[in-house]
Amino acid sequence: MREYFNTIADEIQSHLHADEAFTSDFGAEDSDFVRFNRNEIRQAGHVTQRMLEIDLISGKRHASGCGSLSGDLETDRPRIARLIKSLRELRSHLPEDPHLLYATEVRSTERTGSSRLPDAAAAVEEIRKAGQGRDLVGIYASGGIHKGFANSFGQRNWYGTHTFNFDWSFYHQLDKAVKTTYAGFEWKPQEFDRKVSWAKEQLEALSHPARTVHPGRYRVYLAPAALYDIVGILNSGGFGLKSHRTKQTPLLKMIEGEVRMHPSVNIAEHTGAGIAANFQEAGFIRPDRVTLIEAGAHRDCLVSPRSAMEYGVPTNGASLMEIPESLEVAPGDLPMERVLRTLETGIYVGNVWYLNYSDRSNCRTTGMTRFATFWVEGARIKAPLNVMRFDETLFRMLGENLVGLTREQDLILDPGTYYQRSTQSRLVPGALVDDFTLTL
Amino acid sequence: MLEAVERLFREAAPEADYASLRYVRGRNEQVAVRQNIVEPVSTSEDVGAMITVVDGGGLGYAGTCDLTRAGLKRAADKALEWAHRTAGKSVLDFTRVHPRSPKGEYTSRPAKPWDSVSLGDKIALLQEVCEQLKADDRIVDWDARLWHTELETLLLTSDGGRVYQRFHFLVPNMTATANEGTETQTRSFGGIGCARQGGLEVLDDLGFHEAAPRISSEALQLLAAPDCPTGKMEVLLAPDQMILQIHESIGHPLELDRILGDERNYAGTSFVTLDMFGAYRYGTELLNVTFDPTRPNQLATYAFDDDGTPAKKEYIIRNGILLRPLGGAISQARAGIPGVANSRAAGWNRPPIDRMANLNLEPGESTFDEMVRGIERGIAMETNCSWSIDDSRNKFQFGCEWGRMIEDGELKGVVRKPNYRGVSATFWRSLKQVGDAAGLQVLGTPFCGKGEPNQSIRVGHASPACVFGNVDVFGGA
Numbered sequence: 001m002r003e004y005f006n007t008i009a010d011e012i013q014s015h016l017h018a019d020e021a022f023t024s025d026f027g028a029e030d031s032d033f034v035r036f037n038r039n040e041i042r043q044a045g046h047v048t049q050r051m052l053e054i055d056l057i058s059g060k061r062h063a064s065g066c067g068s069l070s071g072d073l074e075t076d077r078p079r080i081a082r083l084i085k086s087l088r089e090l091r092s093h094l095p096e097d098p099h100l101l102y103a104t105e106v107r108s109t110e111r112t113g114s115s116r117l118p119d120a121a122a123a124v125e126e127i128r129k130a131g132q133g134r135d136l137v138g139i140y141a142s143g144g145i146h147k148g149f150a151n152s153f154g155q156r157n158w159y160g161t162h163t164f165n166f167d168w169s170f171y172h173q174l175d176k177a178v179k180t181t182y183a184g185f186e187w188k189p190q191e192f193d194r195k196v197s198w199a200k201e202q203l204e205a206l207s208h209p210a211r212t213v214h215p216g217r218y219r220v221y222l223a224p225a226a227l228y229d230i231v232g233i234l235n236s237g238g239f240g241l242k243s244h245r246t247k248q249t250p251l252l253k254m255i256e257g258e259v260r261m262h263p264s265v266n267i268a269e270h271t272g273a274g275i276a277a278n279f280q281e282a283g284f285i286r287p288d289r290v291t292l293i294e295a296g297a298h299r300d301c302l303v304s305p306r307s308a309m310e311y312g313v314p315t316n317g318a319s320l321m322e323i324p325e326s327l328e329v330a331p332g333d334l335p336m337e338r339v340l341r342t343l344e345t346g347i348y349v350g351n352v353w354y355l356n357y358s359d360r361s362n363c364r365t366t367g368m369t370r371f372a373t374f375w376v377e378g379a380r381i382k383a384p385l386n387v388m389r390f391d392e393t394l395f396r397m398l399g400e401n402l403v404g405l406t407r408e409q410d411l412i413l414d415p416g417t418y419y420q421r422s423t424q425s426r427l428v429p430g431a432l433v434d435d436f437t438l439t440l
Numbered sequence: 441m442l443e444a445v446e447r448l449f450r451e452a453a454p455e456a457d458y459a460s461l462r463y464v465r466g467r468n469e470q471v472a473v474r475q476n477i478v479e480p481v482s483t484s485e486d487v488g489a490m491i492t493v494v495d496g497g498g499l500g501y502a503g504t505c506d507l508t509r510a511g512l513k514r515a516a517d518k519a520l521e522w523a524h525r526t527a528g529k530s531v532l533d534f535t536r537v538h539p540r541s542p543k544g545e546y547t548s549r550p551a552k553p554w555d556s557v558s559l560g561d562k563i564a565l566l567q568e569v570c571e572q573l574k575a576d577d578r579i580v581d582w583d584a585r586l587w588h589t590e591l592e593t594l595l596l597t598s599d600g601g602r603v604y605q606r607f608h609f610l611v612p613n614m615t616a617t618a619n620e621g622t623e624t625q626t627r628s629f630g631g632i633g634c635a636r637q638g639g640l641e642v643l644d645d646l647g648f649h650e651a652a653p654r655i656s657s658e659a660l661q662l663l664a665a666p667d668c669p670t671g672k673m674e675v676l677l678a679p680d681q682m683i684l685q686i687h688e689s690i691g692h693p694l695e696l697d698r699i700l701g702d703e704r705n706y707a708g709t710s711f712v713t714l715d716m717f718g719a720y721r722y723g724t725e726l727l728n729v730t731f732d733p734t735r736p737n738q739l740a741t742y743a744f745d746d747d748g749t750p751a752k753k754e755y756i757i758r759n760g761i762l763l764r765p766l767g768g769a770i771s772q773a774r775a776g777i778p779g780v781a782n783s784r785a786a787g788w789n790r791p792p793i794d795r796m797a798n799l800n801l802e803p804g805e806s807t808f809d810e811m812v813r814g815i816e817r818g819i820a821m822e823t824n825c826s827w828s829i830d831d832s833r834n835k836f837q838f839g840c841e842w843g844r845m846i847e848d849g850e851l852k853g854v855v856r857k858p859n860y861r862g863v864s865a866t867f868w869r870s871l872k873q874v875g876d877a878a879g880l881q882v883l884g885t886p887f888c889g890k891g892e893p894n895q896s897i898r899v900g901h902a903s904p905a906c907v908f909g910n911v912d913v914f915g916g917a
Contacts, residue, residue, distance in 0.1 A: 033893045037702045041526045045501030046518040047789045047893075049488065055480075066484035070506040086483070093559045095478055121525050128529065138705040139892035167892075169705045175832050177704065246581035247619035248626070256622050353708075354828045358839055359857055359916035361623050366837045368830040387830050389837060389861065417893035440835050440861050440912075 001028060001146050002112070002158050004071065009150035011077055012054060015084045016152060023102050025053040025281040026148035028071075029420055032120040034140045036168065039131035041124070049420065052080075053281065056087040060096035063087040101305035101315065103283030106155045111277070115162035117142055118187040126189070127166065130196045134203075137177075138168025145421055147277045157285075159277035161185075161423065167415040169371065170203045176210065176384055178202035179225070179351055179371040183413040202350075202372045211375045211383040217435040219346035219403075221339050221376075224410035224428045226352045230397070231267065231329055231428065233355045233365050239269070239292050240322025241301040245311055250363040250394075254298050259395045261296035262402040266330035268292055269302060269318075274326025274425040275413065279317070280304075286317035292324070296399070328427040332405025339406065341379045342432055348374045348381065352390070364393040366439075389440035396435070403432040441465070442594055442604075445489060445507055449596050452512045454520045456495035457535050459598040461512075462746060463489045464591070464788035471559065472585035473566040476574070479585075481559070488788035493519040498527030499534040503789040531700075537773045541597060542748030546605040548741070550639025554588040554608065557640055562586060565649075572652035573616045576660055580624075584614040584652070587886075588639075595748050603744045609898065610642040611635040611886055614652060618659040625662035625856060627655045627841055630680045631824050635884045635898070638737045645737075658842055661854050668843050668858040668915030674818030674872070675860055675911045676811055679881035681840050683901035684824040686801055687888070689864035690722070690729055691899070693833035694756060695890075696767025696779055697794040707890045708831030711865055712762070714775055720762040723868030728802040729757040731766060731780045732902075739884030739900035740784075740797040747792055749781035756780075756799070760868075767794050786895035793891050798884075798900035804874025811873045811907050813849040819913055820844045820851060821858045829864075837861040857916035867908065875904025 142164035237243035302318035350372035416422040472479040500522025502515040573582035733751035768783025826839030843858030884900035
């Protein structure tokens with residue numbers, strides 16, 4: 001695949017006029033997707049896709065276009081020629097772009113690994129065996145993901161990974177279920193068995209009569225999977241320079257010094273700890289770490305090349321959307337084994353669901369509890385909890401009401417597959433929080 | 441391209457009980473101006489095909505962007521392999537589920553085609569809009585954008601079926617963001633719910649050309665407005681909020697694949713069960729909801745779904761009684777009840793699943809003024825900006841960009857951050873008034889997410905404004 005991409009890059013180069021430059025961004029995947037419902041197969045298949053984006057530049061004018069490629073060079077060469085011709089025509093109608101910025105210092109990189117993935121059919125059999133006699137629902141996604149960057153200055157970046165992500169739930173009945181993810185590079189039966197055993201234990205706890213609590217304020221433990229979604233809401237405008245300069249960030253009150261988070265809250269874009277590529281679509285290389293929140297206070301933003309030009313600050317390799325791809329919430333000092341004892345009485349929230357801002361200026365977020373969420377009393381799990389709506393500001397949740405973060409973190413690989421399989425991840429601890437507001 | 445694909449499929453279709461090829465070619469162009477500066481114009485062309493094979497009761501698919509003879513052969517082999525692997529292990533014996541030999545065509549016909557106006561003129565239009573949006577120093581960000589898509593699909597089946605469909609979509613938007621201190625308010629042109637099939641005539645029909653001064657002014661008014669009050673009261677929801685209410689608390693819970701459990705690991709289940717169809721009171725007598733893929737220019741209008749089932753209008757809820765689910769041929773076979781033609785895929789690289797398509801609330805008889813006059817104390821809410829609902833599609837909380845108090849039958853001052861919450865199973869039983877046909881708006885969103893692997897698809901909703909009683913309303917902080 002890499003050789004194919006290099007040939008494509010050379011092909012683009014061969015069409016350039018003397019006054020032109022280009023950047024190109026390539027993405028490809030070969031994926032198996034198998035969907036389960038009640039431990040039977042709902043849909044199974046394979047997807048092969050390749051997409052190339054070219055930005056054709058002349059001075060401060062440029063035009064970008066994106067097209068699917070077949071993988072067959074004889075078919076793709078004329079497509080690229082047509083694309084470049086159409087971009088040249090398009091560019092002639094466009095004004096100069098004052099925010100155009102692309103990498104000109106050549107920094108080629110490579111990150112590849114060979115496939116150690118199991119045969120998809122064998123994985124499906126293992127999964128169905130684990131789900132025998134149970135209501136298993138979910139998706140197994142597996143295969144190679146490739147990304148490439150090339151420009152007319154000779155920079156070449158290549159990223160290839162082969163991962164699987166089995167994202168599944170065991171259902172007890174109705175909406176009572178335990179959700180688990182098993183993801184990685186190599187299928188390890190013992191590791192899978194451990195996850196299945198853990199899920200079965202949780203399923204047992206879900207079989208007790210469910211409890212309903214009244215709206216009010218509760219002491220809660222947010223498991224790493226729940227905190228994953230709660231800090232994930234900040235992806236929507238929380239960390240990008242553009243959203244800060246245009247006052248749209250939900251962290252505005254924090255930036256203006258009106259509020260602070262708890263001193264133990266440290267959040268970073270930690271590319272070195274994730275599985276995402278370390279280069280972006282204009283060719284800039286990401287640093288290993290960008291500190292976003294330090295000791296509860298705002299520190300740096302993610303800066304795309306466009307924002308860098310617009311606001312006159314250096315880019316730090318953020319993508320155009322300025323969202324974290326490898327977010328890390330630093331651990332605290334609460335051992336996970338002491339979570340129930342420290343919680344004593346309250347709610348163990350295994351997962352949350354469907355978050356959105358209900359008051360963006362106050363970073364107030366609403367969402368639902370979901371999956372394995374339990375009422376805890378006397379430091380013991382007493383009963384599964386019927387789903388509840390929360391509506392709470394992150395300033396309080398991760399500020400004055402934060403009791404502690406766990407010493408252990410979970411690396412959660414994003415199972416998302418909109419358009420293509422995601423390579424985003426978040427490294428997060430659990431969080432113990434007082435006075436967490438439930439509303440419905 | 442179409443002829444070549446058709447010939448290659450007829451040659452490469454595997455020996456199997458059933459096979460189909462779904463070719464999809466999408467061309468996009470996005471033009472945007474932000475803060476009076478032209479953003480990079482984005483164009484894309486995505487072409488590929490999905491081959492589906494049914495054999496021995498199993499079903500497998502393979503999506504590929506390689507439409508050469510060898511590429512399609514590889515895809516056919518992969519699909520056949522998965523069909524064999526899943527035979528006897530699937531939720532259904534797929535042998536006789538697919539529509540027999542579908543044949544037909546559909547083409548949306550823009551009155552003012554996208555290419556009939558030059559790029560320069562489109563940019564000039566957006567520049568003009570942008571200049572109107574920046575009406576005050578407190579407007580700190582503003583933009584205007586147009587997103588056009590031309591989509592061509594061809595479904596071929598091994599029993600001689602051939603369905604060709606061609607669509608044009610337009611998604612216009614503009615936003616103005618106002619700031620003062622640590623308060624920021626954004627007003628938009630319908631959020632992400634203002635989309636239709638068609639060409640640039642959509643801009644005329646939706647009032648795009650005149651909207652900028654109002655949007656900018658309303659963003660500024662929101663800065664100075666008090667927060668929405670808290671309490672139980674009546675709400676008058678504008679069409680651009682009604683579409684979200686319909687989408688989340690009628691559309692999703694009635695999707696048959698959710699009811700059958702397919703989505704429980706991701707998008708969720710449903711509080712609706714199979715035994716409810718035909719008898720369950722979903723809402724008051726005023727509630728009439730249709731699945732209508734026939735309305736001209738609505739976002740999800742088509743002649744056939746992606747399995748090849750002919751599409752027609754059906755009542756989903758009539759006079760408040762739940763009649764039928766939103767489920768395509770495969771889900772109908774699994775559930776044993778009739779549904780609609782809504783098996784749809786987001787592209788050539790995703791298999792069809794049950795989607796909403798056009799789901800509309802039929803107009804009633806109340807004029808807007810009559811609805812306002814009937815409210816003693818309440819809030820009129822407009823343009824969705826926040827949405828959240830539980831995995832059974834029951835407990836919801838929605839927020840809007842714009843609110844106005846209604847007191848003693850009159851519209852009063854602006855309030856900001858209007859939110860409300862409720863429960864789907866009871867909310868529609870508090871429907872008190874339904875606006876008349878004059879106030880009906882045909883809207884839709886290109887971003888409805890669902891499915892594993894994930895799929896984002898276009899759905900259309902048409903609705904008048906409606907009044908609901910005794911709603912739990914609140915504001916910010």
